[in-house]
Amino acid sequence: MIVSKQKELKEILKYLEGENKIFLVGCGECSATCKAGGEEEVKKMKELLEKEGKTVTGYSVPEAPCVAAKVKLELAKNRKAIEAADAILVLACGLGIQSVKENLRVERPVHVGCDTLFMGAIDSTGAFLEKCSACGECVLETTALICPITRCPKSLLNGPCGGQDKGKCEVDKDKDCAWVLIYKELKKQNKLHLLKKKRPPKDYSKTSKPRQLTIV
Ligand code: SF4
Ligand code: SF4
Numbered sequence: 001m002i003v004s005k006q007k008e009l010k011e012i013l014k015y016l017e018g019e020n021k022i023f024l025v026g027c028g029e030c031s032a033t034c035k036a037g038g039e040e041e042v043k044k045m046k047e048l049l050e051k052e053g054k055t056v057t058g059y060s061v062p063e064a065p066c067v068a069a070k071v072k073l074e075l076a077k078n079r080k081a082i083e084a085a086d087a088i089l090v091l092a093c094g095l096g097i098q099s100v101k102e103n104l105r106v107e108r109p110v111h112v113g114c115d116t117l118f119m120g121a122i123d124s125t126g127a128f129l130e131k132c133s134a135c136g137e138c139v140l141e142t143t144a145l146i147c148p149i150t151r152c153p154k155s156l157l158n159g160p161c162g163g164q165d166k167g168k169c170e171v172d173k174d175k176d177c178a179w180v181l182i183y184k185e186l187k188k189q190n191k192l193h194l195l196k197k198k199r200p201p202k203d204y205s206k207t208s209k210p211r212q213l214t215i216v
Pocket of ligand 1: 135139
């Protein structure tokens with residue numbers, strides 16, 4: 001899922017300067033899960049904006065605002081409330097925000113209510129963990145399913161670097177060195193020969209942006 005975090009209210013208010021009537025859009029999937037823009041957070045934002053003297057003309061929490069078909073339908077259902085607004089504030093990730101802008105049939109400024117952080121997995125304690133950076137050329141098969149691109153701050157393909165100290169990373173002593181984790185896991189699986197295999201430089205043309213995948 002895409003992990004995002006709501007921006008500070010004072011920053012949002014700066015974006016909304018001179019605009020008094022606001023329509024809110026949230027996200028019923030990722031942003032709801034990370035409590036950045038689900039129904040509860042959208043209602044809370046409504047309250048906060050009203051306390052600041054704004055009028056909220058309405059709100060909508062599409063199941064997935066990043067999917068054009070879903071957001072179009074929700075925006076169409078709320079057309080009157082959107083037309084009554086001076087601007088739209090979106091509490092969703094960067095994909096959702098852009099999708100709202102692209103699928104809006106009324107000319108209104110669209111504002112950003114969240115910072116998009118990373119693509120995350122959720123562990124059993126409920127913490128969001130960055131474990132994949134969508135590099136386009138997965139190496140997990142040879143790294144005991146631990147991603148060095150994401151979990152090593154230097155994205156080393158052949159590690160560890162000389163900085164690891166007692167299994168901790170030199171960049172952040174509170175974090176385990178990804179390559180020590182890989183070593184331990186490969187050892188457990190009796191696959192240490194994979195560590196000796198030199199990984200060639202990655203083909204970064206596969207990460208050149210913007211990428212597109214069309215499934216026919
Ligand atoms: S190597 Fe890491 S960043 Fe690349 S696709 Fe695999 S898990 Fe994701
Ligand atoms: S100590 Fe380990 S995780 Fe940290 S930068 Fe070096 S190889 Fe990467």
